[in-house]
Amino acid sequence: MRPLNATITACPPSGIRRFFDIAAEMDDVISLGVGEPDFATPWRVREAGIYALEHGYTTYTSNAGLPRLRELICAELATRYGVGYDPADECLITTGVSEGLDLALRVLLDPGEEVIVPEPCYVAYEPCVRFAGGVPVAVPTRWEDGFAVDADVVRAAVTPRTKAILLGSPANPTGAVQPRAALEALVRLAEEHDLYLVSDEIYDRLTYTGTHTCLGALPGARERTVVLGGFSKAHAMTGWRVGWICAPAAVAELCVRVHQYTMLCAPHVSQLAAVEALEHADADVAAMVADYDRRRRVFVKGLREIGLDCPEPGGAFYAFPSIRSSGLDSATFAERLLHEEHVAVVPGDVFGPSGQGHVRCSYATALPKLEEALVRMDRFLRRL
């Protein structure tokens, strides 16, 4: 047989996968490896989905998505972050941020163009750049700086081929929230070198310290920024696959063009559920966010008490403690912890080299389980 696509063949499978296979075979495993909420979608949203199914909303929608949903998303961005997008031609509904990211990169990149990706970062960023024909250029961030992006480090990575910077804040896996000043410096850098900014803001509502800064809302950013968001995390809707892109019309229109041929539209039922989520589920979101915050405080304190240095995660639902005091590397730590104490965490280096010496722990898990996980981790560390 002739060889398959070289880019995809060369792309390694996600480092998370191996742990999933081991953990799936254990029955008493406490998983801190889950990147999604432990809440089911709020009932009122599920009920709206059921209603939509019952009444036969089982068809395509327009390519860009339901106008009502786009209006609600743009109105929310305007009131929450003070940034204006026109629902008619600057917003489209995607099947989650995953598709949004893919569309944005395909639209922005010509073959061989580079995208600067501060790491540690979400596992899909670099592969998506490659699949879009681009070249990811990872730049490190340091946990000593709270994983804040240093514009000077980014500047040093800029070449004539650099086209965009791709960033997630609040971040998976670090839980880091980029300081406004760091984002402003990135925007200035983007202006200097005429770069696009792709901002993954799926965790925007899950911000516990300070307030979220929407990248598109910063002075000078709007015309060169693609904002990606969705319903998976804050509304606990991962399985519905519904997200959005807000971007200047020229970018958004091309995103719709790719989307109309590759996806057609996001699921109709999911879009109607998302309408309900934006219209009526604010109290549900607030309650879930408050719950994550409480667990975050208990869990981070617990990690520090068992001797793991843990930077304060300001957002998302991940803690990213340093495990250097254990003397083990991330993969060995995670593997032994899983085998010996049946606690699943994700080694930090699967998110980039700067994640080495850390593990990602999701606290989207019931409090008693988090407490039991801490007991087991403590036992593990004492034995080393």
Added chain:
Amino acid sequence: MRQILELLERDAQLSHDTIATMIGLPVAEVSAAIAGWEASGAIRRYKAVVDWDAVDHDPTRETVTAFIDVSVAPARGVGFDDVATRIARFDEVRSVYLVSGSQDLRCTVTGPTIRAVSDFVSQKLSTIDRVRSTATHFVLKTYKRDGDAFDRPAEDHRLPVTP
């Protein structure tokens, strides 16, 4: 401070230490607040939410619950309060509300058998002065009580490790 009560109302077993961490207050302050509420009666007591249907079936220990709607002739000066208080004092009576609608009081009554509850209604409740009529609704199955659903706990459908 209100947050402390909301947390305890959901899970009374949370330690003061955990509550303090959750809301970012010193433990001493949390303990003092809780002691204050316990002393003033704002926190009445701590109890477990029991799904009796899930406990091993023992016919000698069956509990029957009924909602009793009571129509009462109000009296000058006290309205319904004296009758309501009098009803509430019976141990069999679990709750008493004054409600709008065609009847005046809605009570929850429990007893070991249907007969026992019926006897209570006919001999104790109905015979109180100014009680004009009662309507008894026996509970056949409890789906949700005070915010706690009694169907099977939802399973965690998530994969153990995801991106």
